[in-house]
Each structure stands twice: as structure tokens, then as C-alpha cells.
Amino acid sequence: MRLWAVRGDITAVDVDVVVNAANPALLGGGGVDGAIHAAGGPEILAECRRITCRLPDGRLPRGEAVATTAGRLPARWVVHTAGPIWSASHDRAEVLRSCYRSSLQVADELGARTVAFPAISAGIYGWPMDDAARQAVAGVRSAAVEHVGDVRFVVFDDEALAAFEAALSD
DSSP states (O other): OEEEEEESOGGGOOSSEEEEEEOTTOSOOSHHHHHHHHHHOHHHHHHHHHHHTTSGGGOOOTTOEEEEEOTTSSSSEEEEEEOOOOOSSSOOHHHHHHHHHHHHHHHHHHTOSEEEEOOTTSSTTOOOHHHHHHHHHHHHHTOOOSSOOEEEEEESSHHHHHHHHHHHHO
8 A cells, every 4th residue: 555645735635535523523624624525515514414314313423434425626525534633631533543544445345446534633623733644644554445545644744744654764
């Protein structure tokens, strides 16, 4: 599997699957989540609502992933994953790595060959970027997939790009 990082707009990437750093309610929000819902259109939200009706307490457990249409995005599907909130007193790194593994497994089950990830939990959830990048790369490298051959980390700024490039070089 080829892993690489690029600075850009995840809503404009031409891949099979775009991963959404979603909130557990799957109803859109700020940051990447809001951008994906806005660019993809109402079909994504409609499908998210159907999914949440079947989830325990109507919420996606953190570290797990589900797929929807990509609506108007260039991708074929959006895989939504709910990342953990950073805590200095509780180690939630395994949950963050699970977001990447679970997302890749869902993408692989769809037959996807190309996947784009944002920096999950590194925005409003407060995860330090350097460690978020290390956990992302570790999570992707630990995933057992059959079809996915290309994984891009699509990040918004130079700081995140440098963190992901450093994590990929380890």
C-alpha cells in the first residue's frame, strides 16, 4: 500500500473514498465534517440519518466507521469515523488508530482502491498534530486490506503536512 501526504482540499480529491472526521451523531458539524457535508450535498446527511437510526443510542461509537454515498463529491463514497477527543490524562491513541483501521476496512469491503484521510481528531478535538500524524500512519499500516492500494493524507496547512511527512518517513 502506498502512503503519502499532500496539502489540499479533501472535498476536491478524486479518490474512491474520502474519510470524514465525523462527530458521533453523523449530522455534520464544523471543520472537515462540515466541509464534506456542504460540498457533498444533502444526500450524505440523508443517508447518515438512516444509519444513525440503526446505531445504539443513535451514535457511531468512537473508533468505528460507516459508509455513505459521496453525493456531489468527486469520490464514490464517504466513510465516516468518529475520532476520540484528546486527553492528557487518558490514553486514547488506540481509539484514534482504530479510526484509520476501521475506515480502511470499510473502504476495502466497498472495493475501494484509493482512500483520502484528513487528520482525524487534530482539529476541534485537540489532538496534537505530531502525534495525530504518528497514530494515523500506524493505524493505516496496521490495517489488513485486500483492495486499497493508495492512501493519501490530505491536510490543510504546512504544519500538518510536515507532521505527516515526518510520520511517514519513520
